[in-house]
Amino acid sequence: MDRIQVRDPTDIASARRRIVGLAVRLGYSETEAGRVAIVATELAQNLLRHGGGGEMLAGPEDGAPGGIEIVALDKGPGMADVEACLRDGFSTAGTPGNGLGAVRRMARQLLIHSRPGSGTAVLARMGGDAGTGDRMAAALCVPKPGEDICGDAACILARPDGTAGLLLADGLGHGPLAAAASGEAVRLFRKHPAAGPVELLTILHAGLRATRGAAVATALIDPAARQVTYGGIGNIAGFITDTGGVRRMVSHSGTAGHTAGRMQAFHYPMHHRPVVVMFSDGLATSWSPDGHAGLFTLDPTLIAAVLYRDHARGRDDASVVVWKG
Numbered sequence: 001m002d003r004i005q006v007r008d009p010t011d012i013a014s015a016r017r018r019i020v021g022l023a024v025r026l027g028y029s030e031t032e033a034g035r036v037a038i039v040a041t042e043l044a045q046n047l048l049r050h051g052g053g054g055e056m057l058a059g060p061e062d063g064a065p066g067g068i069e070i071v072a073l074d075k076g077p078g079m080a081d082v083e084a085c086l087r088d089g090f091s092t093a094g095t096p097g098n099g100l101g102a103v104r105r106m107a108r109q110l111l112i113h114s115r116p117g118s119g120t121a122v123l124a125r126m127g128g129d130a131g132t133g134d135r136m137a138a139a140l141c142v143p144k145p146g147e148d149i150c151g152d153a154a155c156i157l158a159r160p161d162g163t164a165g166l167l168l169a170d171g172l173g174h175g176p177l178a179a180a181a182s183g184e185a186v187r188l189f190r191k192h193p194a195a196g197p198v199e200l201l202t203i204l205h206a207g208l209r210a211t212r213g214a215a216v217a218t219a220l221i222d223p224a225a226r227q228v229t230y231g232g233i234g235n236i237a238g239f240i241t242d243t244g245g246v247r248r249m250v251s252h253s254g255t256a257g258h259t260a261g262r263m264q265a266f267h268y269p270m271h272h273r274p275v276v277v278m279f280s281d282g283l284a285t286s287w288s289p290d291g292h293a294g295l296f297t298l299d300p301t302l303i304a305a306v307l308y309r310d311h312a313r314g315r316d317d318a319s320v321v322v323w324k325g
Contacts, residue, residue, distance in 0.1 A: 011044065036070075057071040108128065159193060172255060228249070278320070
């Protein structure tokens with residue numbers, strides 16, 4: 001996703017211009033792009049007025065052709081009453097108080113996660129048609145600050161037998177060459193949709209030899225069997241959280257395409273309300289899912305965005321994949 005810093009009033013126009021540019025590239029009409037402009041402007045203004053600044057992420061919406069996801073993230077004081085803040089006329093900053101109400105009217109879907117003292121995350125979906133069902137999975141890949149291209153890539157495949165395959169690849173370094181390596185990993189993953197984790201790791205290791213290499217991890221989720229089969233090469237981290245607690249998933253050291261030891265997969269049970277999360281080393285690892293009360297009941301994109309906001313190191317590409325059962 002495109003990453004846009006919002007630190008002072010001049011950044012509002014930049015955020016609007018870049019997000020409207022995305023809408024135009026996706027074929028939005030002038031009227032539709034105008035709605036996107038209003039949403040982008042209101043969210044950027046709210047970051048400054050209420051959050052003390054923050055950042056916005058924007059990109060095409062997976063699974064909804066023509067859809068756009070706009071995320072606004074801050075670490076400000078948060079909202080004590082989200083529903084009150086959505087009502088027109090409610091304001092804590094001496095403004096008319098129509099911002100979030102306008103966003104809700106313009107967006108196809110508006111989702112908010114806010115905790116007093118811990119900041120706010122707002123997700124607005126525009127255009128597209130994603131149906132009426134709850135979203136089960138999401139991937140968020142954000143470039144290193146100062147870069148336009150993300151060297152991480154992810155893929156989520158729903159299989160005909162009801163299982164799901166997840167891939168996360170972190171190209172060595174950052175920039176175009178890293179993106180080429182992770183992009184090749186995604187291509188190979190899509191080419192072999194029925195392969196299991198060990199077979200996939202073997203395929204990826206061989207297929208990435210012509211690239212600079214990547215850390216890769218793949219998970220096969222079988223809801224009927226209540227099991228996740230996971231294997232990784234390099235520093236991709238993962239965990240499962242559900243009513244049975246938190247279980248960390250294991251990757252072996254190495255770099256796919258260059259040096260890898262034993263290709264091995266591990267089996268993990270899933271209990272009630274499972275959430276599977278995988279993330280690159282653009283996020284710190286010294287945190288626990290237990291510190292995010294209530295987060296894992298939310299939309300997968302919102303989960304990924306909050307984890308990115310709270311744990312991104314800020315000096316590398318950062319990516320998060322989330323699947324909810």
